[in-house]
Amino acid sequence: MLELKHQAFVEEAQRRGHATVAQLRLCFQLLALSSAIDRDCASRLAPHGLSEGRFIVLFLLHGAGGTLPPHELAERAGVTRATISGLLDGLQRDGLLQRRNDAEDGRRLQIVLTARGKRLAGDLFDQHTQWIGGLFNGLDSREQVQLSLLLEKVWRHTDAGQEAGT
Structure with missing residues (x-):
């Protein structure tokens, strides 16, 4: 579900041992969902x-x-x-x-x-x-x-x- 750039960020945070990896993943999941909704909205309006x-x-x-x-x-x-x-x-x-x-x-x-x-x-x-x-x-x-x-x-x-x- 994560975009590649966000997945890379999460992986780097894991590699560095940051304690906030789970929160990072949640934020990026929310961003991915928001982007998907925006894209779907645009594709539904574009034919008009x-x-x-x-x-x-x-x-x-x-x-x-x-x-x-x-x-x-x-x-x-x-x-x-x-x-x-x-x-x-x-x-x-x-x-x-x-x-x-x-x-x-x-x-x-x-x-x-x-x-x-x-x-x-x-x-x-x-x-x-x-x-x-x-x-x-x-x-x-x-x-x-x-x-x-x-x-x-x-x-x-x-x-x-x-x-x-x-």
Whole structure:
């Protein structure tokens, strides 16, 4: 399950007699799982001409009733305004959304899903949630809760987790 670079790291830690080999292996297993999920996600979205970022914009718009201003999309997606502009450009070129002047304030833009964008966003969101949920079908509900608690515990030892706790 480990990537070759991580396996090499574990083997070197073993060779040097480090006591944390088991923890290293756990970390690298988690990284391998995360990478596999990311690759699977990309391969499921690619036939639709979507990246994860473009998919996020579509489902955010769909969930908001099909229209939002660009700054709000950027905020909800957790990206910069420059990044959202690039994502919107590509989605507009593909005919999945349009930019329109706000009816109340002509200086402001509204991003609006096209009919095709609405269909794709709805269908893919349902497919994607089923796929993600299916990743955990091998765990019963007690194991899922336990895994969640364990991941939270590890998260608290990361720099980001410690910053969030302060």
